[in-house]
Structures are given as C-alpha cells and as structure tokens.
Amino acid sequence: MLPMGVLTAVLTPLRDDLSIDHAGFAEHCHWLLANGCDGVAPMGTTGEANSFGVDERTEALERLLAAGIPKDRIVIGTGCSAIPDTIALTRHALAHGVADTLMLPPFYYKNVSDDGVYATFERVIQGVGDARLRIYLYHFPQMSGVPITHRLIERLRKNYPDTVVGMKDSSGDWDNMKSACERFPGLRVYAGTEKVLLAVLRAGGAGCISATTNLTCRLAGELYAKWKTPAADALQEKLTLVRNVLEKYPRIPVLKQLAADRVARPAWRLPRPPLEALSTADAKQVAAELARLGIDY
Amino acid sequence: MLPMGVLTAVLTPLRDDLSIDHAGFAEHCHWLLANGCDGVAPMGTTGEANSFGVDERTEALERLLAAGIPKDRIVIGTGCSAIPDTIALTRHALAHGVADTLMLPPFYYKNVSDDGVYATFERVIQGVGDARLRIYLYHFPQMSGVPITHRLIERLRKNYPDTVVGMKDSSGDWDNMKSACERFPGLRVYAGTEKVLLAVLRAGGAGCISATTNLTCRLAGELYAKWKTPAADALQEKLTLVRNVLEKYPRIPVLKQLAADRVARPAWRLPRPPLEALSTADAKQVAAELARLGIDY
Numbered sequence: 001m002l003p004m005g006v007l008t009a010v011l012t013p014l015r016d017d018l019s020i021d022h023a024g025f026a027e028h029c030h031w032l033l034a035n036g037c038d039g040v041a042p043m044g045t046t047g048e049a050n051s052f053g054v055d056e057r058t059e060a061l062e063r064l065l066a067a068g069i070p071k072d073r074i075v076i077g078t079g080c081s082a083i084p085d086t087i088a089l090t091r092h093a094l095a096h097g098v099a100d101t102l103m104l105p106p107f108y109y110k111n112v113s114d115d116g117v118y119a120t121f122e123r124v125i126q127g128v129g130d131a132r133l134r135i136y137l138y139h140f141p142q143m144s145g146v147p148i149t150h151r152l153i154e155r156l157r158k159n160y161p162d163t164v165v166g167m168k169d170s171s172g173d174w175d176n177m178k179s180a181c182e183r184f185p186g187l188r189v190y191a192g193t194e195k196v197l198l199a200v201l202r203a204g205g206a207g208c209i210s211a212t213t214n215l216t217c218r219l220a221g222e223l224y225a226k227w228k229t230p231a232a233d234a235l236q237e238k239l240t241l242v243r244n245v246l247e248k249y250p251r252i253p254v255l256k257q258l259a260a261d262r263v264a265r266p267a268w269r270l271p272r273p274p275l276e277a278l279s280t281a282d283a284k285q286v287a288a289e290l291a292r293l294g295i296d297y
Numbered sequence: 298m299l300p301m302g303v304l305t306a307v308l309t310p311l312r313d314d315l316s317i318d319h320a321g322f323a324e325h326c327h328w329l330l331a332n333g334c335d336g337v338a339p340m341g342t343t344g345e346a347n348s349f350g351v352d353e354r355t356e357a358l359e360r361l362l363a364a365g366i367p368k369d370r371i372v373i374g375t376g377c378s379a380i381p382d383t384i385a386l387t388r389h390a391l392a393h394g395v396a397d398t399l400m401l402p403p404f405y406y407k408n409v410s411d412d413g414v415y416a417t418f419e420r421v422i423q424g425v426g427d428a429r430l431r432i433y434l435y436h437f438p439q440m441s442g443v444p445i446t447h448r449l450i451e452r453l454r455k456n457y458p459d460t461v462v463g464m465k466d467s468s469g470d471w472d473n474m475k476s477a478c479e480r481f482p483g484l485r486v487y488a489g490t491e492k493v494l495l496a497v498l499r500a501g502g503a504g505c506i507s508a509t510t511n512l513t514c515r516l517a518g519e520l521y522a523k524w525k526t527p528a529a530d531a532l533q534e535k536l537t538l539v540r541n542v543l544e545k546y547p548r549i550p551v552l553k554q555l556a557a558d559r560v561a562r563p564a565w566r567l568p569r570p571p572l573e574a575l576s577t578a579d580a581k582q583v584a585a586e587l588a589r590l591g592i593d594y
Contacts (some may be wrong), residue, residue: 018420050405053381054350081378083569084350106571107405108347110440116571123315123570143407145442146571272380273420274403274413274443 002075002100002134002166004206005038006197006220007190008213009046011252011259012060013268020052020060024268026067028214028259033073036221037213040069041102043077045143045170046211046252050107051272054085058092071097075136075209079104083120087127099132102168102209107144114152121156125163133163140170140192147171153184161186168192168209174199181205194220195243198236201227212246214255219297238295245289253278254286261287299372299397299431299463302335303494303517304487304506306343308549308556309357310565317349317357321565323364325511325556330370333518334510337366338399340374342440342467343508343549347404348569351382355389368394372433372506376401380417384424396429399465399506404441411449418453422460430460433506437467437489444468447480454481465489465506471496478502491517492540495533498524509543511552516594535592542586550575551583558584 010032013024029040042064043049043057052060061076078089078101090101103124105117125133137156139148148167156164169177170192177196180189181203188206191197197208197220213220216239223235246254252271257278260268269277278286307329310321326337339361340346340354349357358373375386375398387398400421402414422430434453436445445464453461466474467489474493477486478500485503488494494505494517510517513536520532543551549568554575557565566574575583 045405050378051380051403053379053385056379056381081347082350082353083348084353088350106348108342108440109571112571113573116573119570119573143405273416274406274409276410276413276416 001072003038003073004188005224006036006194006207006213006217007039007041007075007209008032008037008217009041009044009209009211011214011256012042012047013259014270014272016267016270018270018272020056021267022060022063024265025060026064026069029064029069032214032217036217036219038207038224039073039075041075041077041209044102044209045140046214046255047077048252048272048275049077054088057089061093061096061098065096074098075100075102077102077104079138081106081108083123083127086124090124090128090133091130094128094130094132100134100136102136102138104138104140104144105146105148107146110145112146114149117146117152118155125160134165135163136166136168136188136190137164138168138170142171150180150183153180153187157184157187166190166206177205178203193243195240197223197239198227198232211251211255212243215246215258216242216297238297241293242290242295242297245286245293249278249282249286254282257283258286298369300335300370301485301503302521303333303491303504303510303514304336304338304372305329305334305510305514306338306341306506306508308511308553309339309344310556311567311569313564313567315567315569317353318564319357319360321562322357323361323366326361326366329511329514333514333516335504335521336370336372338372338374338506341399341506342437343511343552344374345549345569345572346374351385354386358390358393358395362393371395372397372399374399374401376435378403378405380420380424383421387421387425387430388427391425391427391429397431397433399433399435401435401437401441402443402445404443407442409443411446414443415449415452422457431462432460433463433465433485433487434461435465435467439468447477450477450481450484454484463487463503474502475500490540492537494520494536495524495529508548508552509540512543512555513539513594535594538590539587539592539594542583542590546575546579546583551579554580555583
C-alpha cells in the first residue's frame with residue numbers, strides 16, 4: 001500500500017535529444033526517497049506523462065523498477081485520453097507489481113458529464129480486471145478540463161470501494177480538499193501542493209503529491225515527521241515561503257532548471273515541447289530569490 | 298491535393314463493444330463522398346480520435362483505404378498530446394499514401410506559448426522527415442485549450458510553406474477566419490462549421506470541415522456547387538437552420554444518433570466514454586424538430 005506523507009510528482013529528466021534519461025530518472029527518485037519523500041509519483045503532470053507515448057511510459061517504469069525503486073513506494077500515472085491506453089498502462093504496471101495508479105480522467109473533451117466520466121473509470125476497472133488495482137483519482141480541472149466531482153467519487157466509492165482508494169486534489173481549492181476528507185472517510189486525500197500539507201493532515205488527509213517537493217523534499221519530509229509537534233506551524237510557513245517563490249515561474253521549467261543545477265546536468269533543464277526550458281534570466285532570478293529567503297529546504 | 302469544398306469530420310461508427318465498426322466506417326465515408334462531400338476528415342474531434350489508441354487509429358485508416366476510400370480525398374487527424382504519437386500516425390499515413398493531415402497541437406498543457414507550439418510542429422515536421430507531408434493546422438481552442446494563433450501560422454508558413462498548407466478553424470470566431478483568409482493568401486482556410494460556408498468561400502477560403510455535414514452533406518454540397526449563383530444565399534439559410542437545430546444537442550451524440558437512424562444500426566449511436574449516447578427523449582425531439590423544419594437536407 002502506498003505510504004502516506006510526502007509524495008513527489010517526479011520530474012522526468014531528459015537527454016539533449018529529449019529522450020528519457022532513465023539512469024537520471026532513477027537517480028532522482030532514489031534521491032527523493034532518501035531525502036524526505038515517502039513515495040514517488042512518476043508520470044504525472046509534472047512528469048510530462050502526456051508528452052510520452054505508451055511505449056516510452058512502460059519502458060520508464062520498467063527501468064525505475066530495475067534500478068531498485070521499491071514497487072510499494074510508487075504511484076504511477078496511467079490516465080490517458082483514450083481508454084485502451086489507460087488500460088494498457090495500468091495492466092503493465094500491475095504486471096510489474098505496481099498496484100497504485102494515479103488516474104486522470106480522459107482530458108480531450110470538455111463539459112463531459114459525471115456519468116460519462118464514471119463510465120470511463122468503470123470501463124477501465126473492468127478492462128484491467130485485476131483485484132489488486134488501486135486507483136487514486138486525479139482532480140486537476142485547470143489542466144485536464146474535467147473535474148472529479150464529489151458526486152462522482154461517491155458513486156465510485158460505493159461500487160468500487162477496494163479499487164478507488166484515494167485522490168490527488170490539484171485544484172488548489174482548499175474547501176474541496178477539506179470536504180473530501182470529511183465526506184469520504186477512508187479515502188486517502190493527497191493535496192496537490194505542500195502549501196496545505198499541515199492543513200490536510202490535520203483534516204484527516206493522507207499528505208501531498210506535489211511538484212515542488214522535487215526541490216523541497218527535505219523540508220516537506222521534516223514537516224511530515226513533526227506535524228503533530230509544536231514545530232509544525234513554523235515548518236509549514238517556511239515550506240510555503242519557498243513554494244511562493246517557485247509559483248512565480250513556469251512550474252515544470254523552473255523545477256527542471258533547479259534539478260539540473262543540483263546535479264550539474266544541463267540537459268535536465270529541457271522539457272518536451274510544447275513546454276519550454278526556463279529562460280536564463282529567470283534561472284538567475286529564481287536562484288537569487290531562493291538564496292535571499294535563507295531557508296534550508 | 299485535398300479538394301476544396303465540403304469536407305466532413307467523419308463520425309467513427311462503433312460496435313456494441315465500442316470497437317470500431319470498420320465496414321460501417323467505410324460505408325459511411327462512401328455515402329458522404331457520394332452525397333455532396335468533396336472529402337472526408339476521419340479521426341478529428343467528431344471522429345473521437347483521442348478516444349482511440351495509436352494502433353486503433355492506424356488500423357482504421359488502413360481499413361478505409363482497403364475499402365476504396367480515395368487517398369486524395371482524405372485529410373487524416375494525426376495530432377496527439379505526445380509528439381512521438383503524432384509522428385507515428387503521420388508517418389503511417391504517408392506510408393499509405395495519405396499526405397494530408399489535420400493536426401491538433403498537443404492539448405494537455407494549457408497556457409503554453411506560441412514558441413512552444415511552434416517547436417512542437419517543427420519537431421513533428423522534422424521527425425516525420427517526408428517532403429510529401431501537408432499539414433492543416435487544427436484551431437479549436439475551446440476543446441484543445443491551445444489556440445493556433447496567426448502569429449504562429451505566420452512563422453510556420455514562412456519556414457515550412459510547402460508543408461503547412463491549410464487550417465481548420467473550429468473556433469466559431471468569424472473574424473479569425475476572415476482575417477486568416479486575408480492575411481495568408483495561399484493558405485487553405487476551412488471553416489469548422491457550414492454556417493459560414495458561403496461567407497468563407499466569398500472571403501477566399503477553401504470550404505468547410507464540419508461535423509454536422511455527416512447529416513447535411515447533400516445540402517452543403519449543393520451550396521458549394523452553386524455558391525457563385527443567385528441561389529447561394531437561400532441555400533446557406535437552409536443549411537444554417539438545420540445546423541441551428543443540431544446545435545441544441547450534444548454534438549457527437551446527436552450526429553451518431555441520426556447516423557444510426559439513417560442506416561438502422563443501433564450500435565452506431567454509441568460514442569466511447571466519456572461521451573454518452575443521446576437520450577431517448579432527445580432522440581425523439583431532434584427528429585421531430587428536424588421534420589418540422591421541412592428542409593430537404
């Protein structure tokens with residue numbers, strides 16, 4: 001079972017030709033797990049999942065496992081626009097012993113109904129046909145265009161309680177996360193940002209699955225370790241200050257830049273189009289802003 | 298070279314198990330081409346392209362060609378979220394002699410820059426590496442979340458004038474279509490709706506690539522045949538009246554229902570989730586509304 005606490009929506013490091021740097025990917029995951037992360041979420045939005053083909057995605061998972069990333073500390077993104085792709089990726093993960101999947105709804109059509117999204121998840125669950133499967137619903141309406149409503153969660157939980165076990169809420173809407181914690185006891189609610197890590201834990205949530213913990217994993221891990229202690233609020237405040245700086249820049253580019261700087265591998269700064277690498281000016285500015293904060297993250 | 302005139306964004310008929318009804322798909326394309334359509338655009342938004350995996354899409358094209366749909370009357374949708382998928386589908390089409398492709402920009406990330414979208418098309422063009430390739434840019438910001446701006450078209454036309462040869466404008470924004478016709482002489486501008494077929498032809502555009510001509514191909518074809526005659530305005534008016542009725546209903550479901558009714562094959566009414574079949578009440582109502590119009594389309 002996927003751990004609670006701090007999970008990172010892992011960046012996918014690339015080579016100069018924009019193919020996946022598999023060795024670097026595994027190194028980065030190992031580094032995260034050794035530095036405060038309880039788990040890793042490869043092939044999410046931050047991991048540019050939808051910029052890779054099915055074969056690239058299955059190979060990436062296989063290479064991570066071969067490099068020793070523990071199966072039970074991975075929640076793998078498998079939700080695609082086309083149901084057959086979602087089923088193929090999910091079956092592949094299960095065949096390799098990874099049962100925890102972070103699942104986007106199909107994201108091409110907009111204004112689709114809850115019934116239509118429900119039917120999608122039902123077809124995926126039945127198409128995968130494996131009782132081991134555990135789905136974390138991925139609610140990110142600003143990007144996917146398709147919300148995971150509470151009405152939808154209720155119906156899925158009622159009919160597939162052992163399969164639909166959690167959600168990642170990247171809406172940024174605290175009320176939505178809080179009410180999910182209250183309304184669905186037993187559902188593991190991960191916030192999409194560590195800015196509300198303490199709040200979501202206090203509300204009964206499971207933790208966070210965050211992009212920015214690619215950088216701030218140590219500080220986030222410390223907060224999770226101490227969230228029931230008097231030190232918690234001050235740690236949350238620091239974490240929020242760092243995130244506030246990062247939020248001024250294009251999300252994936254700034255994190256790729258900072259990861260590239262950390263390991264001194266320039267290619268890591270490259271995302272796949274349509275995303276663009278951070279500008280040199282922004283790279284300098286964010287480094288200066290973070291230094292000025294004087295926070296050890 | 299793809300014809301000008303009336304092109305239909307073809308529905309993809311399914312079987313009860315939601316697999317593609319290849320024979321029915323070819324029959325429907327033949328029927329369209331025999332009833333007023335100058336060309337067909339399979340695997341667009343209306344064709345639920347993004348609900349099918351790469352293998353399903355390549356098989357669908359092969360089956361259409363094997364069933365005798367002429368290569369030079371097809372513009373095939375190949376634009377995916379992931380560049381390798383777009384390249385694979387485009388190379389496949391070219392390998393089968395279909396050079397005209399309708400290309401969505403990558404549609405997962407939102408608020409991406411023109412430079413990022415330009416870089417995507419450039420990587421696709423270079424990755425395909427075939428001088429025969431002809432791209433029709435697919436502008437449908439309401440669905441894709443990623444506009445094809447005129448600034449982007451200008452840059453692509455400048456650097457790839459023989460490859461980037463046209464666009465489908467599904468924005469519904471007449472000013473955008475009109476100014477594309479004026480600003481880019483030689484670019485083939487197809488309106489995404491036959492409501493402005495006459496207007497776009499008068500503005501120097503190429504015609505339309507429309508969903509609703511799955512139903513109204515005969516009337517649309519008549520308008521295209523007579524657009525320079527005094528009969529044109531009255532024909533446009535009729536066409537618009539029919540489209541106005543159809544626009545009250547969910548687009549793909551209503552068209553699949555009416556296609557299913559035409560050939561008396563109930564399975565044809567089924568879309569893939571997250572889309573849903575038209576309700577029985579709506580099916581009755583649209584049939585009644587269309588009958589009341591008294592227009593022979």
